[in-house]
Amino acid sequence: MKNTVTSALRNSLRLRLLAGTLFWIAASIIAAGWGLSSLFQRHVEVQFHAELKTYLDQLTAQLAPDSKGQPTLNLPLSDPRLSRPYSGYYWQIDEINDDAPVSSGLLRSRSLWDHVLAVPPDTPADGEIHQHRIVGPEGKMLGMGERSVRIDDVPDGKPRSFRLIVAADESLMSEPVARFSGALWVALGVLGIGLVFAALMQVFVGLAPLRKLHAALGKVRSGETPRLNGDFPAEIMPLVEELNTVLAQNAEVVERARTQAGNLAHALKTPLSVLANAADAASKHACREHSELTRLVLEQVTTARRQVDYHLARAQAAASSRMPGARTSLRPVIDGLLRTMRRIHADRQLDLTCRRFSEALVFRGEAQDLQEMLGNLLDNACKWASHQVTVDAERNRNELCIIIDDDGVGLLAEQRDAVIRRGIRADEQVPGSGLGLAIVEDLARLYGGRLELMDSPLGGLRSSLTLPATN
Amino acid sequence: MRILIVEDEPTLQAQLAEGLGAASYAVDTAGNGVDGHYLGATESYDAVVLDLGLPQVDGITVLRKWRASGRTMPVLILTARDGWHEKVAGIDAGADDYLTKPFHMEELLARLRALIRRAGGHASAELNCGPLTLDTRSNRATVNGQAMTLTSHEYRVLAYLMHHRDEVISRSDLVEHIYAQDFDRDSNTVEVFIARLRKKLPPGLIETVRGLGYRLTTP
Numbered sequence: 233m234k235n236t237v238t239s240a241l242r243n244s245l246r247l248r249l250l251a252g253t254l255f256w257i258a259a260s261i262i263a264a265g266w267g268l269s270s271l272f273q274r275h276v277e278v279q280f281h282a283e284l285k286t287y288l289d290q291l292t293a294q295l296a297p298d299s300k301g302q303p304t305l306n307l308p309l310s311d312p313r314l315s316r317p318y319s320g321y322y323w324q325i326d327e328i329n330d331d332a333p334v335s336s337g338l339l340r341s342r343s344l345w346d347h348v349l350a351v352p353p354d355t356p357a358d359g360e361i362h363q364h365r366i367v368g369p370e371g372k373m374l375g376m377g378e379r380s381v382r383i384d385d386v387p388d389g390k391p392r393s394f395r396l397i398v399a400a401d402e403s404l405m406s407e408p409v410a411r412f413s414g415a416l417w418v419a420l421g422v423l424g425i426g427l428v429f430a431a432l433m434q435v436f437v438g439l440a441p442l443r444k445l446h447a448a449l450g451k452v453r454s455g456e457t458p459r460l461n462g463d464f465p466a467e468i469m470p471l472v473e474e475l476n477t478v479l480a481q482n483a484e485v486v487e488r489a490r491t492q493a494g495n496l497a498h499a500l501k502t503p504l505s506v507l508a509n510a511a512d513a514a515s516k517h518a519c520r521e522h523s524e525l526t527r528l529v530l531e532q533v534t535t536a537r538r539q540v541d542y543h544l545a546r547a548q549a550a551a552s553s554r555m556p557g558a559r560t561s562l563r564p565v566i567d568g569l570l571r572t573m574r575r576i577h578a579d580r581q582l583d584l585t586c587r588r589f590s591e592a593l594v595f596r597g598e599a600q601d602l603q604e605m606l607g608n609l610l611d612n613a614c615k616w617a618s619h620q621v622t623v624d625a626e627r628n629r630n631e632l633c634i635i636i637d638d639d640g641v642g643l644l645a646e647q648r649d650a651v652i653r654r655g656i657r658a659d660e661q662v663p664g665s666g667l668g669l670a671i672v673e674d675l676a677r678l679y680g681g682r683l684e685l686m687d688s689p690l691g692g693l694r695s696s697l698t699l700p701a702t703n
Numbered sequence: 704m705r706i707l708i709v710e711d712e713p714t715l716q717a718q719l720a721e722g723l724g725a726a727s728y729a730v731d732t733a734g735n736g737v738d739g740h741y742l743g744a745t746e747s748y749d750a751v752v753l754d755l756g757l758p759q760v761d762g763i764t765v766l767r768k769w770r771a772s773g774r775t776m777p778v779l780i781l782t783a784r785d786g787w788h789e790k791v792a793g794i795d796a797g798a799d800d801y802l803t804k805p806f807h808m809e810e811l812l813a814r815l816r817a818l819i820r821r822a823g824g825h826a827s828a829e830l831n832c833g834p835l836t837l838d839t840r841s842n843r844a845t846v847n848g849q850a851m852t853l854t855s856h857e858y859r860v861l862a863y864l865m866h867h868r869d870e871v872i873s874r875s876d877l878v879e880h881i882y883a884q885d886f887d888r889d890s891n892t893v894e895v896f897i898a899r900l901r902k903k904l905p906p907g908l909i910e911t912v913r914g915l916g917y918r919l920t921t922p
Binding site: 494497498499500501502503504505506507508509510512513533534537541544545568569571572575576578579599600603604606607608 | 712714715718719721722756783784785786787788790791794795798799800801803804805806807808809817821
């Protein structure tokens with residue numbers, strides 16, 4: 233459980249931000265609530281005791297023993313709550329003399345009715361006020377203040393000590409605190425919800441550019457755009473620019489590799505031509521002992537050329553099929569190839585037709601690779617056709633399907649497999665030989681597509697090439 | 704028939720010149736794009752063999768310049784780069800066919816024959832004119848099935864006339880197309896070749912059109 237939580241936190245930036253924010257929101261709201269309510273409670277308590285002291289002072293001022301030494305008040309205390317029974321405000325005067333037992337409740341407020349406050353035995357020193365908690369009428373807890381007063385000028389000449397007690401219902405103090413706390417927590421709760429909502433908004437709005445970046449990268453990968461487009465916040469812009477630089481560099485490296493591979497092929501093939509022609513010429517007027525050598529040279533030159541062609545095509549495709557962002561319109565490539573086919577197969581007076589298909593068909597990959605695949609298939613069809621070659625293309629969801637038909641002799645099912653498979657195991661077979669279909673198959677595979685050969689309605693061979701499409 | 708070879712690799716150029724010469728073509732050579740373009744723009748050729756990877760000016764540019772200035776001779780491009788994009792670029796620049804290196808001399812000759820034939824509007828490798836038949840594959844002429852013995856120059860004159868059957872060919876045209884550039888040309892020798900051919904051919908096949916030139920036609 234703990235592990236899932238930590239790994240979720242580690243994996244989600246959103247969760248991390250949310251968890252951090254929510255923790256601090258909760259902590260500060262709880263701290264604020266606790267602090268404010270205890271501050272208020274302290275304030276109410278202080279006020280409560282200040283009120284008790286006021287009553288105690290009034291009581292002290294009005295206390296006057298009568299002729300028998302019994303305590304009386306010169307004037308009754310002014311607060312009407314002290315007269316209403318069980319109102320929650322009480323006073324009581326006890327007599328405490330050193331030589332006699334405490335006589336409780338000699339004089340009591342009207343509000344006490346017939347109740348006598350049971351006060352723990354205590355003798356505050358002169359001027360001191362002691363505070364206690366006691367059980368009052370109806371079992372309610374009371375907060376209480378007491379003070380002792382010694383009166384010397386009593387008519388009977390015997391000084392007396394009294395204990396003055398003022399008490400009030402504690403609920404008078406705790407009720408406002410509870411009310412305040414309730415309101416406080418509701419207010420803080422609303423504040424908390426607001427903050428959580430704000431945090432959520434902030435995280436989702438704040439992380440929106442990352443989602444946009446994700447979408448933009450997806451477009452690059454799917455070949456819709458060659459680089460990251462769109463406006464990004466200043467914090468993400470450097471990242472986007474770096475990514476674009478890397479993409480551009482990547483494309484440049486691929487292009488350079490392509491050119492270098494082409495140069496290598498060029499550099500190799502011209503000497504191969506010289507060698508082949510020399511051997512050719514030698515074989516015509518050669519003596520017998522050299523004929524074996526010239527045959528060998530010619531054979532090896534042919535093999536070398538095929539190897540160069542095959543691996544060159546593969547290397548170029550391997551580089552470019554991993555290049556993000558490449559896209560090629562189908563129509564211009566087919567038109568260019570048809571022009572070429574008409575020219576190089578001019579002798580054969582073929583009817584080369586391209587069915588009407590949408591101009592908007594786009595292949596997700598390099599133009600050169602598309603040309604290579606379609607060029608080989610079309611050339612092959614033109615070589616074998618008697619009169620007619622047709623090209624058609626359509627899009628099925630994310631796939632581009634290009635169909636090339638000819639009216640030649642066609643291929644038997646087992647021949648088709650052999651023709652295609654020739655390129656797969658380059659070490660065992662002579663690669664790139666035959667109909668060039670092995671290269672087409674290899675290229676299509678590198679792009680995640682496929683080449684299928686079947687019977688054509690025209691009577692010859694139908695080559696169906698499936699490749700990834702894009703918009 | 705006169706051919707221009709534009710190829711920068713000296714050995715290959717020599718081999719091409721030798722192979723084409725052996726097939727009775729008059730051959731001019733150039734080793735870079737600038738010379739190649741100059742020759743192609745100023746001389747008359749029946750076909751050009753053009754390498755694409757040339758120093759100074761590349762083959763595609765040379766070809767484009769020829770076509771832009773209205774030169775229509777058939778051009779066979781030689782390329783070491785086997786990609787279809789190169790072939791399409793070559794054809795779109797105005798080439799008539801391509802051959803990838805390394806190639807067999809026989810294939811090059813066959814392609815050239817086809818190009819020259821096509822340029823003259825002939826569908827078959829065998830050209831006919833009455834009893835006379837010219838097999839461009841074997842460089843042999845027959846009259847009523849009987850093989851003719853021809854020298855290299857006689858063959859060139861006859862082949863050029865056969866490719867342009869029923870057309871009036873001027874003497875200077877003939878000179879242009881049977882001699883290589885550095886050859887010491889003398890238009891009087893053309894008359895000698897024509898006279899020799901007339902002796903070997905049935906009478907009336909080669910007409911003299913006064914003031915204009917010669918015409919090969921069925922009598």
